[in-house]
Amino acid sequence: MNSEYQISEEEFNLREEIYKYLKYWPWFIVSVFITLLTAFVFLKFSNSVYRSSATIIIKDEDTKSPGSGISSFADLGFIDGLQTSSIENEIGLLESKRMLTKTIESLDLNIEYYAKNLFVAREIYDNVPFRVSILQLNKVKLYDFVRNERNNFIIDFKNENGVNITNAKSGEKFKLKYGEPGNIGFADIVLRENKDFLINGNNEIEYSFVINPISSIVSRYSSRLEVMLVDDNSTLIEISLKDEVPNKAEDIIDQLIIEYNKEAIIDKNLVASNTAEFIDERLKIINFELDSVESDKEAFKENRKLTDIQAESELFLENASEYKKKRQEVLTQVQLVNAMLNYLEDGSNSDLLPANLGLEGDGVNKQVTNYNQLVLERNRILEASTLKNPTILKLDQQIDQMRSVIVKSLNRLSANLDISMKELDNEAKIIQSRISSVPSIERQYRGIDRQQQIKEALYLFLLQKREENSLSLAVTAPKAKIVDHAYTSGQIAPRSKVILFGGLLVGLIIPFGIIYGKNILNNKIKNRDELEKKAKQISIVGEIPKIDKKQSHLITEADRSVLAESFRIAITNMQYLLINKTDKQKGIKMLVTSTVKGEGKTFTSINLALTLANMGKKVIVVGADLRNPQLQRYDVGSRKQLGVSDYLINEDLKLNELIEQTKYNKNLDFLTSGSIPPNPSELLRHRRLGEMLNMLEEQYDYIILDTAPCMLVADTFLISQYADLTLYVVRASYTEKALLQFPIDSKKAGKLHDVSFVLNDVDFANFGYGNKYGYAYGADKKSFWEKFRERF
Template sequence: MKRKNTAHEIDLRSWLFKFRTRWYLFLAFVMIAMAGAYVYVKSSTRIYAFKSTLLLGDQHTGSKKAQELLNLLDVQNKGIKVEDEIGILTSADMIRSTLKQLDFSVSYYKVPDHWLNTGLDLIKEEQYENAPFIVHLDTSSLQIVDIPLEVRVLNDKEYELTVKAQTPPLYDYTTHTVKQIVPEVNITKVLEFGKPYKDKNFSFTIERANPEDKIDAKKHYFVLNSLESLVAQYAGSLHIKPIEREARVLELSTKGTIPEKEMLFLNTLMSTYVARDLDEKNMNGQKTLEFIDEQIGSLTDSLRQSKQALSSFRSANRIANIDVQSNISYEKLAQLEMEKSKLSTEKQYYVTVLDQIEDDESFTQAVSPAVAGVQNPNLANLFTELSRLNQQRASYSVSATADNPRIKVIDSEIKSTRNAIIANIKNLIRSTDISIANADKRINQLETGIAKVPEHERRLMDLQNQADFVNKKYDFLLEKRAEAAIALATNTTDKKIVDKAAMWGSGPVNVKPKMIFMLALILGLIIPAALIVLLDNVDNTIQGKNDLNNVTNIPFLGVIAHGTKADKLAVKNNPRSAIAESFRSIRINLQYLMSETDFKVVGVTSSVSGEGKTFTSVNLSSEMAMAGKRTILIESDMRKPTFSKYFNTHNAAGLSSYLSQGLPLEEVIQKTDIENLDIISCGPIPDNAIKLLEHKRMAELIAKLKEQYEYVVIDTPPIGFVAEYFILMKHMDVNLYVVKHKYTSKDMLTQVNDLYAARKLKNIYMVINDLNYSSTYEYGYKKKGSYYYV
């Protein structure tokens, strides 16, 4: 027979009853959770959140314009990428530069004198400016770092230093590198404040901050921090993001235990970033001036020589003045000379850039101002692409090493772009050479035509044109130099600190006492509730009527109240007890259900021994007899007789004697102390009980008893152990199947369910034995009627 599907049904009142009966579990877990919450609140280090904002700008100010003063080419500005700037801000190099400006090499801690620190140092507090002593570190000496150095103040002049560590690193503060690993350090020394302490592993001086301050902590210690450990610490807590999508305002946030240190770090980080940006722009502007000065220097000699040649020619040939030739040939010649000069300048420029790239590989890390003046669009785009790749590499370098596949791909692209730039410049040089050769050819053609002009006039015009050209170029460069110098002098950064660092919120972000205690209370209630639910689901025994109905369709008759071992004959000995009342209810229910049937034989069985079938059959038959019904009780369980525990009877003659020896019925029937109740005990234990029960005398016995008694109650063997019940059930008018509360397994009902489903059992009813009213919700109301019982 299939079980009823009630998996999705939840009886809230039943669960509340189960929780209420185990209130002590909730109390214990709540107390444990609250104690744990108290320890956590007291021992957890308070961590605070800090935020600041930074404006990136648009990169159209300062020396960026100075690069355009050359007017060689208008290179399109690609602007900045927020992701790249975030990568630069969070890079280890930027954080390292920031920390080098801060005095975070020594961290101070104290262990308060609190009862939680009696056995273990659960509560630790970091100190910054309020430490009772100050450590002056000798950075020129090697120091063991990242381990605690305990300081116990003995008096105003002396302290005890204790250091114990295994394999600590020996660190060089000048190069910020680990020199070696020390196998073991074990130091306990009494030293004087203000006097240097130095050995092969340490070199520092400790001074009292204020001798008048009272030492109120269990102990104090300090830690010498390596730069790399500080970088890792602050890189892990630093988070940067734009305040909105596509916004150029960044929000910088970090978390720490000391507000002063965290705010100082954020402010210094932003200042370092802004200062570095301005330095880079000033450096680019300075390179622009240097390039212009180099060009002016080369033109100064040419200008002096051209003027001297013109003056010498006038003196030698006594020419005071001559009109400038307006001949078209001379104008074309001047244009060609200008074009050739411009081409020569461009070639010189390309050669200079090529030499810089080929001689200095680091030149690819940034675009110099000279490179920013490239006339060729393809070359300009290559330099722009190279700049983008370098920024992208800086962004990835924040969280990746040089061995990262993505970094290697970017390095390969940078190398490829650099090679393309070199090839492009060489092509431009070859192209310029061809253009210069073409210009020379055309100049030669014009000069041949001008050769017919009088020599003095032609020579004078040549000298004058050359001097005018050099003078104009010199004036042009002087003008541009002045503009570049002004731009450099007024150079500003496009990065700006919007909001300085400030603490976010009114308290710590990790320890919120009200929330923690509330969470502890909730866990203290949830855990025992879950435990009760788990145990209830794991328990496969019958818990009550509803539980029984879920595993069988056999009708339910009633329950028998829980009692003590002394209540074996409760119906007789304590007729006002809850057990006696239970059997009255079963008797009345049975009579009501069988009112239309002339039933006389009642069989009582169970799944296994110990479920109370004999107890049920004895007390039910006693209740019937006490109700005035002539009743006889038969002990058919001839393998394990137990009637002697209930009645003052003997087993000299009984059911086995009647069936095997043919004794008269009168000799096997025994009277009891209860009026109207007789019994037939099992008698001597036979060798084959099944064979005796199959004997035809058993049927004759039942027929005779039905004529003499109003009820015949048969205490049968358990159905789950032996087969005697299946032999006897043909004689039964009514079958009572006893299950014991919190004892009978649900799986034991499979056999009787199959018999019931196959209609091999008639008039069978379920009875729950030994049910404690106070431990079940279904019958909890009955405990309120205890005053009806004695």
Template sequence: MISNENRLDSEHASSNHFNLKKTIGLYTKHWIWFVISILFFGVLAYFQIRTTIPKYGATAKIMLLGDNDGTGGANALKELSLFSENEAAEVDDEIQVMTSRTFMKDIVKKLNLNIQYFAAGRVNEYELYKSNPFHVNFILSDSIVDNIDFNFYVDVISATEFNYRVLEDDVPQKMTFGKNISTIYGSLVLMPRDGYQGVYTTTIRVKVTPVMTVATFLNNNVSVSPIAKSSKVLSIYYEDNVLQKAKDVINTVIETYNKTTLEKKNIRSENTVKFIEKRIDSITYDLVNVDNNIVRYKTVNKITDVASEAGQFLASSTLNEQQIDGAKTELRKLNYMTESLGDDSTFAPIPSNLGLGDASISTLSSKYNELLRERDSKLQSAGERNPIVLELNETLKGIKSNLNNNIKNSKQALDIQINSLQNQSTRLSSKIYAVPGQESKLRSIERKQGIKEQIYLFLLEKREEAAITLTATTPNLKIIDDAYSYGEVTMDGKVLYIGALFFGFLIPFGFIYARDLLDTKIHNREDLHNAIKNITILGEVPRLAKSDKKLVERNDRSVLSESFRIIRTNFDFVRRGRSAESYNNVMFVTSTINGEGKSFFSMNMALTLASTNKKVLLIGGDIRNPQIFSTIRDIEGKEESNVGFTEFIADESIQLNNTISEHAVNDIKIDLMFSGKIPPNPAELLMSDRVKELFDTVSSDYDYVIVDTAPSMLVTDTLLISKYAAHTFYITRAGYTEKEILNFTKEIHADEKLNGMMLVVNDVDQSNFGYGAKYGYYGAPKKKGWFRKNKA
């Protein structure tokens, strides 16, 4: 069966899961800060819109052109092996060139952007771009001018004179246009702008900025990007307070880039021509040397045309071999004829149709064979001794002798001819064998000659191409759109107000969120219940304003009185559910630490119980730091004897009725026992038997006995006398009690060191009452706001 005190808390039990309504309520109860923050940022946005100098955006489109059209000196070099790699610039590289600080430095100097002229407007000053009545000339070197950071003020008073001052508050110095003005950097001269006459009524501020500072600004603000991936069409964008200035910057970027690339191409072409000229001179020298080598080689080797002479040598060698073979055949024929003639004693026919080259031998051979036939004929008819036969023998011998002589002579001639032909064959063979080497050597020299001639002719052609390029260099870009304006590009007012609304919500939200996240204190009964779930929470005491009354009154309908009535009702409900054997009407009031409102609660709880016509005794049990006596003294405005609790315990001669006094507080009668003097030994004093005697007596004489005791964690006083009370009001304070120290409360409850512990949350903001809902109290008079008060 559920007890009354558990049933009381079960009605307000909250789970640990996320509570959206509570979270929203955490912020909505501080709605005034959201309103103030939104109004603040809204006002800032309004003034931002009103005071911001408008900016204008300008853009242009260009298309990068490569060197693939065959122009430029690079193409002449690209066909050479040493320069065959692709040197076409990538789009990203060209973008880096156009947005580099060095490139922007040229833009600044061309447009004189480092010198600005400003005139005062209604809210802000505005720049006089190309409308300034004069211009500044420095009589200094460029290296000094480029690093000047200087301001001065000029008031034009006539077409020839002006007032000059360095600081706005300086005494003006009257100057004349065209005269030197001395500054800390050197001399400068102000010259009137061509065509300007009259007086400029507004003070002009001249600002001179270092060139690299302005170049860095342009580098960070001029945007160059391709309109699409891998596209050579680039979009150039820039914003400035002066529309014409934005256009001029973009157009000058394009013009300077185009001029720079043209100069680079011309320089490349000139360098190419110089390089080719040097190479032509070198190749010409090499070509002459090769020609001289060919002449020397042919002269030394006595050749004109190796191929034709080699053919002649082969033909001569073949003919010579044929002649050798013919002579050897003639020789063999002669040897055969010699063998056929035999000796002088024999006569035999010899061949006469051998085709010998010597006609006399053939004639003698024919005659010899003819006479031999005639002899043979006579020999058969006349015999060997026949004079005719003998005469024929002699004749044949003579012919044979002549033949032998002729054959011998022919052999000798043939031997001489063969030797000569063989020697000639040897010479021809050596010449034929030398031909391949000569031809190889000559071809090597001629090959070098051919290569040099080809290079020479190629370089002559490229020299002409590069020379033509110098007079016909094409630009590196094509302008698609000149610089044009998008108009004013300042932030849209709607966007700014939306941002103000966003930050107006964000700042209070972040502050409240951080405060809640870092908060370690309790603020209402819900926080206390989440920290301690098994102890009854009787109620909450509201935070009082300085003008509010600090003690309850009879028939009081204030928030303070109603909160104590609720606590009284809940206490009666809990007490009826308990079965205390003794001291059921004795209630201790304690807390964890000092300053949580024990005495305040004790006094008001006693008044609340006494307002029901009950007999109530309030005892000042905190004998170390008594507060009840000072409170009564402030109310009644008179000093009373402070004989009380400590005197009764320490001095047995003092009677109880001498320590208790009756008081009427706010028309409510209660009895009081003050703490008495602060003893030197509080803990030992509270262990006296007189303490039991005191509580036994007062518990029987009074309907309720409330004891204001010491903090439980700081001293042991309350724990020493806790057995004399059946109920304990344990006070915590919103915004003061740390959640961490509530572990002590849970420990003493778990160890049952205090009887009937009941929790009360003191000093709760009314917006945090209950579980965070601000409903107020039924029937309580409503406070009028400022508007209703003034309306009334």
């Protein structure tokens, strides 16, 4: 049974909590309407943001491939490991402001075009009736115009002789003709018609253009650009950009890829160009040496009248063929090593080393490859930096160290070749002893022929490498292969559903928060429920609604207002409290008091008396507040009359002479408080007070005592002993909750007896059952807007 009761009570409390907010439903409706309207206006006037993206693959460079621009270096032994930089470096290059600057300059994106329709100006990119070209730009003046917001120009096409351009900020006008240059303050521009323009049916559109510094555009798009690796195990890269104009974002991404490929091709061609210069230089030297040797050979034969020395010495030279071959190879390597050493001595840190010359030894080839990689990195960074950049200094240090290592490796290789040459020389001595019978002429001839063959072999080798290098220059394959061209996936902001839902949520939260905060911070009694919870020991006989200033504060005969009905209900409830006293022959004394002043004691007393008088009862209102009398406010003529205090002091005064019939009702009389005495408490202890009340009991059905606030003075407690019923007035939104403990304690201590609450000045939204269920006896039916206004 207890469990069921507890569940029922909890359910009831939950309903009451919900009702606290539901009764303010107009607040919620207005708040939701305003927030949704605000969200709709925001969506209407805000610019949509789109996300455009493209996907590329960074191709790996194969240094051994014949089509590669660095294959010649690999064969020459100068390069090893000059392959694609780490993917993080390529991402960093794509995100760099230098690449973005080239892209912005290529597309002329520092010039922005706008179309204003009604109140909103939106950027347009493709469909614009004109194009602006900058012939000459003064950057200093441009920054000054931008700082003062004078870089926006409005186009007027109504000029028959050309176009009027108006500075939107300063109002300065310029007249230009299509195709002819004109000055707008900081730049010389040319205006051209856009033949691809699709005519818009709305003639009220206002077109304008804005010229910004390239650096500001780069900074704007740098924060919106994202370059990320799609997969850690691949070189697949996604480039995305957020912008309000999707076509513009797509063009930026595509152009960024083009600029990246251009730079990659330039880097590859730079290596091939340096190789070509080295090969051409060596070909000139070898060609000169080869001509000299062939001339010596020709002169030798002519002087000695030789024809076919080979046939004569073929038998002897068969054993020496292998020696010649090995010696030739070693000599070739020696020449290449010496050439490389000379090139290293004459070159600087910005020069690439020649590669693919055929040096033996993988160690030297790898070192030259790494050296050229460092030189390329240094030259790339130096384009946007100075020699004092810490990165440049670090690279210079690495290049010097690598150069020293290469020199040591070449010296080591040269020493190895010298050893090989000595071994071949020893072998040559053996062969020489076998052909000692060959005439000295043959030996001299073979020496000349040997020199010719060496020079000729080196010459042909360099010619082959020159052709391969020329082929690599002709092949300009892009480094970034496009997987997906730039496309727009859709709108990412503003998100309409989220914003509208957020507006709805905020619209509900705002009144909820206000009501909740108001309830939390409120320390005053608001309605009947709160009064019952705070003071369960004292019953409530009635609620009195709040009255507008325009309405009458006094009840009239046949009054059908909510105020009159609330006092009738209070009187009906009081009958149950006076059930044991209604059979007595004398009148009933009602004491009306409150905790502090301003809670409506006199108002309650007068209207309670009027209600009883309208019912045919003989009623008198006694002004028992001798300190701050308020009864005189309702009868101007009584302010100078004698009253209770005078009666208590002067025993010669007759009570009937002090009673005054009111103008409100023939059954209602007033006995005012009279003169303000210096000792009210002593007067109220006078025996004449009891005698006065006894006499009034004989003459009236109801005696209503309008007393002083009982918390402030002890006067009321002196009178309460004579009262049959004590009506304790509590004013809604005025009486503090903490003050309710005072009447509870007073009743418990016996200072007040037969106490009942009257809740005064209750807001219509909190007023009893009539408002909750939409029924109030005697009240005219109100319109929706009147009810709505009452809620506020």
